[in-house]
Amino acid sequence: MTGRTVSTLGFAPSRIAAMVLRQAYLMRASWPRIFELMYWPTIQMVLWGFMTQFLMAHSSYIAQASGVLISAVLLWDVLFRGQLGFSITFVEEIWSRNLPNLAVSPLRPSEFLLSLMTVSLIRTLIGVLPAAGLAIVFYQASVFDMGLSLLAFFVVLIVMGWAIGMAVIALILRVGLGAENVAWLAIFLIAPVSAIYYPVSVLPGWLQAVAWCLPTAPVFEGMRAVLIEGVFRTDLLIHAILLDVLYLVLGAGLFLFSYHVARRRGLLLQIGE
Amino acid sequence: MSTPKTESSTEPSTKSTADRIIEVAGLCKDFDGKRVVDDIGFTVLRGQTVALLGANGAGKTTTIAMLLGLLLPTAGSIHVLGEDMVRHRHRVLGRINFSSPYVDLPRRLTVAQNLLFFARLYGVPKPKARLAELAGQLDLETLLHQRIGQLSAGQKTRASLAKALVNQPELLLLDEPTASLDPDTADWVRRYLEVYQRRTGAAILLASHNMAEVERLAALVLMMRRGRIVDRGTPAELIRRYGRRDLEEVFLDIARETGAAAPDTRTLEDPAAVSAPRQGTAAR
Numbered sequence: 021m022t023g024r025t026v027s028t029l030g031f032a033p034s035r036i037a038a039m040v041l042r043q044a045y046l047m048r049a050s051w052p053r054i055f056e057l058m059y060w061p062t063i064q065m066v067l068w069g070f071m072t073q074f075l076m077a078h079s080s081y082i083a084q085a086s087g088v089l090i091s092a093v094l095l096w097d098v099l100f101r102g103q104l105g106f107s108i109t110f111v112e113e114i115w116s117r118n119l120p121n122l123a124v125s126p127l128r129p130s131e132f133l134l135s136l137m138t139v140s141l142i143r144t145l146i147g148v149l150p151a152a153g154l155a156i157v158f159y160q161a162s163v164f165d166m167g168l169s170l171l172a173f174f175v176v177l178i179v180m181g182w183a184i185g186m187a188v189i190a191l192i193l194r195v196g197l198g199a200e201n202v203a204w205l206a207i208f209l210i211a212p213v214s215a216i217y218y219p220v221s222v223l224p225g226w227l228q229a230v231a232w233c234l235p236t237a238p239v240f241e242g243m244r245a246v247l248i249e250g251v252f253r254t255d256l257l258i259h260a261i262l263l264d265v266l267y268l269v270l271g272a273g274l275f276l277f278s279y280h281v282a283r284r285r286g287l288l289l290q291i292g293e
Numbered sequence: 294m295s296t297p298k299t300e301s302s303t304e305p306s307t308k309s310t311a312d313r314i315i316e317v318a319g320l321c322k323d324f325d326g327k328r329v330v331d332d333i334g335f336t337v338l339r340g341q342t343v344a345l346l347g348a349n350g351a352g353k354t355t356t357i358a359m360l361l362g363l364l365l366p367t368a369g370s371i372h373v374l375g376e377d378m379v380r381h382r383h384r385v386l387g388r389i390n391f392s393s394p395y396v397d398l399p400r401r402l403t404v405a406q407n408l409l410f411f412a413r414l415y416g417v418p419k420p421k422a423r424l425a426e427l428a429g430q431l432d433l434e435t436l437l438h439q440r441i442g443q444l445s446a447g448q449k450t451r452a453s454l455a456k457a458l459v460n461q462p463e464l465l466l467l468d469e470p471t472a473s474l475d476p477d478t479a480d481w482v483r484r485y486l487e488v489y490q491r492r493t494g495a496a497i498l499l500a501s502h503n504m505a506e507v508e509r510l511a512a513l514v515l516m517m518r519r520g521r522i523v524d525r526g527t528p529a530e531l532i533r534r535y536g537r538r539d540l541e542e543v544f545l546d547i548a549r550e551t552g553a554a555a556p557d558t559r560t561l562e563d564p565a566a567v568s569a570p571r572q573g574t575a576a577r
Contacts (some may be wrong), residue, residue, distance in 0.1 A: 038413035042399065045406040049440075117397040121456070124361040125414050126387040284365045286324065289358055289395070 031131045039127070039135030040142070043109060057143055061097045061151035068093045069159040087161035088247045089217060094152055094163050095243060096216050098174055099236065100207050101147045102181025105140035107188045107203035114197060114291055123288050129279055133272065136189075137182050144178060169246050169257075173239050176260045179268055180235050181207070186271030190278035196291055215240045235260040235267065310375060312339045314464050314496035315360065320369035322355055322520075330355050331520040332369070337513075339463075340490065342497040344507040346540075347517030348548040353500035354395075356517075357466050360498065361391055373464060387415055392457035393468035394450070400442035404433055404452050407441060408459055415460035427455040431485065447478035454482065458489065465489075467499040471506055483509060504541040514540070516547050523547060 047053050072089045113119045122132065156162045163170060188206050192199045213227055214236035220228050231237040238256040245253045282288050315337035322330040330352040337343045345353040358364040360371060362382035371378040374385045398407045405424060412420035428434045431451045436444065441452060450471070457465060470486070471479035483506060490497060501507055507514060508528040516524040516531070524531065524547065528540050535543045545551070 032416070034416060035414055038410055041413060042402070042406075042410045045402050045410065046399070049401055116399040116401070117395075118399050120363060120393075120396045121398070121411070122414075123363055124386060124389075124391055125411070126383060126416065127414060128383055280365075283363065286355070286358065286364045288363050289354075 031128060031134060032126075035127050035131050036135045036138060039132070040138050043139045043142075046112070054146060057101070057147040058150050061094065061101065061147045062154060064093050064097060065090060065151040065155050066158070069155060069161070072159065072161070086159070087155075087163065087165065088244060090155050090159060090161045091163045091166065091243055091247060092216050092240060094148055094155070095173055095177055095239065096211075096214075097148050097151070098144055099177040099181045099214075101144040102140050102178035103184045103188070103207050104181075104203060105143035106136045106182050106185030107192075107206075109136050109139045109143075110185075110189045111192065111197070111200050111203060114192070114200075119291060120288055129276060133186065133275065136185065140182060140185065141178065144181075166243070166246050169242070169252050172257055173243055176235050176239050176257070176264050179264045183264070183267035183271035184210075186268075186275040190271075190274040193275075193278040193282045193287060193291065196287070210234055210236060213237065219244065232259075233263070235263040238263075313337075313372075314339050314341075314374060315343075315498065316370075316372040317356075317360070318370050320356070320359065320371060321367045322352075322359060322364065323367045328367075329520050330359070330366075333515075333517075333520075333522045334369075335513075335515055335522065335525070337464075337496045337498055339496055340494045341512050342486075342490065342499065342510045343513045343515065344511035345498065345500040345515050345517055346504075346507060346544060350519075351517040351548075352520040353517055354468055355520075357391070357393075357468055357498070357500055360466060361389075362386070387460060388462060389464040389466065390415075390457045390460055390462040391466035391468070392453045392470060394453075394472045395468065398441045398449075398452060398456055401440055403438050403440050404428075404444075404455075405437040407452065408455055411456050411459045417460055423459060427458060431455050446473045447475065450474055450478065450482060454485070461493060461495075463493075463495055465495055465497045467497065467501075469501055469503075470499055471501070471503055479503070479506070486510065504539060504544055508540050516544075518547055518550070 068089050072086060075089070076086055113122060127135075152163050156164075166173070184206055185203075188199075188203050191202055213223065213231040214234060215223070215231055216236075220231045220237050220241060223231055238253075238260040242253045242256040242260070245251045245256070282291070313336055315335070317336070318334045320330055320333045321328060329350075333352075333356065335343070345356060347353050355364065359366050360373065360378065362378050365379060373382075374388055376382070376385045378385075399410075402410065405428075408424045408427060409420050412423050417423050424437075428437055431454060433451060433455060436448055436452070441449060444452060450473075454470070457467070465486075467486075471482050474482065486497065487510065489495065497510070499507075499510065511528060514526060514528055514531055515522050524534075526534065531543045532538070532540060535546055537543050537546065
């Protein structure tokens with residue numbers, strides 16, 4: 021009568037499903053949570069939709085592709101919501117003082133991370149898909165026009181969100197809930213150098229070097245290449261994927277190190293205080 | 294009701310490895326250079342209830358946290374169900390469980406949702422059937438669809454106990470299982486634990502400040518002071534040895550150091566001594 025169903029992959033899908041079920045119960049019981057997930061992406065999309073309409077008449081750059089700003093907003097929200105969904109799901113376990121229950125259950129740290137990723141994916145889709153649908157209705161701008169490249173951009177960005185989320189929860193494990201605001205703020209540190217709304221070439225030389233060290237800049241450059249030039253830049257995607265893998269490994273390493281330190285210093289029992 | 298206590302005379306050395314549910318040797322824990330658990334050793338056998346007693350800060354919760362793998366020891370070894378808890382705790386975590394008033398169940402989930410969640414997390418086959426079984430045994434049927442946050446202290450304790458039993462653990466670790474409960478509910482919980490243990494043969498390690506509870510449930514009492522086990526024995530042995538009327542008076546003797554319990558130097562190299570009464574250390 022135990023969680024002995026560890027697959028050949030080294031983790032038990034049933035335990036990950038249990039963690040997702042726990043979050044599903046939580047969301048089902050609270051409609052404001054679901055509303056909040058959809059609220060900001062939709063508001064952002066509406067604001068940038070009007071901005072696009074204005075700029076199309078005043079900017080030859082935007083006039084080349086009307087959907088470029090709305091697509092950038094929605095893809096940025098994939099990164100933001102992905103990171104937030106990952107970090108906040110972890111923080112909710114601390115708020116509910118449930119973390120020790122999980123830490124003494126058969127749930128392995130790797131399974132915990134996989135469950136956070138799954139919940140983050142679900143939360144991101146709940147947040148971004150309605151906004152993407154409304155963009156078609158209101159502005160005739162469809163992010164889905166990017167086709168399969170959209171899927172590639174989505175995957176790269178959400179994985180980067182998870183990597184940042186791992187660093188955030190590693191920090192919370194080390195210093196406690198005093199760092200929970202980092203979950204909301206962390207992503208904006210990389211926003212200026214992610215080339216979301218403008219090309220990397222706009223940045224000063226040294227910041228361009230920083231931008232190319234992040235997977236976000238090649239994704240947004242790649243998005244513009246698809247929407248404006250009609251070209252899918254494989255080189256940019258490979259660049260982004262390689263960096264994604266690097267940051268994911270670094271994030272997981274940070275989390276596992278912090279988890280080990282937390283077990284050494286007894287922080288798992290005190291973290292809610 | 295008396296099954297666990299009759300095992301108090303059973304010496305660990307005569308038990309097979311399979312019957313040794315917990316084996317602790319030379320266990321130490323330091324925080325910032327200060328030693329909070331100091332070279333303790335003990336064995337808990339299948340079907341036995343062992344109580345950790347001591348004043349606040351004696352090291353009970355720290356010991357339980359190390360047994361669960363929540364905390365890494367500075368030195369020493371912990372084997373639970375034959376597995377090294379520092380290196381391979383995930384091999385046995387599905388066979389143990391714990392409950393503590395300091396750890397909540399998710400408050401926004403109902404009792405049923407919590408139990409189904411933990412049942413699935415522990416890989417319990419037929420989670421809904423197990424939920425119904427636990428609800429019946431712990432008188433939770435009418436509470437199943439209430440959120441944990443809406444429950445009274447006694448109801449929460451029963452829900453936490455249901456969570457702790459969801460995987461039918463072979464080892465149950467309980468930190469103050471009846472804290473903040475009224476006498477009637479506390480008595481009910483103790484009776485349930487006795488029934489559960491009799492039915493399953495589970496081992497129970499509990500930390501408690503309730504001496505009546507310990508006298509009733511525990512086959513072996515480990516008295517802790519400043520991180521060390523300073524004395525051990527059955528409740529009756531300790532009361533007799535200290536010349537007191539009840540375990541509370543023994544507790545006060547030890548906590549206030551008015552008793553003459555010498556530092557415990559026994560280790561598992563002398564396993565027979567683990568449950569054998571210490572001679573000649575009584576205060577009176």
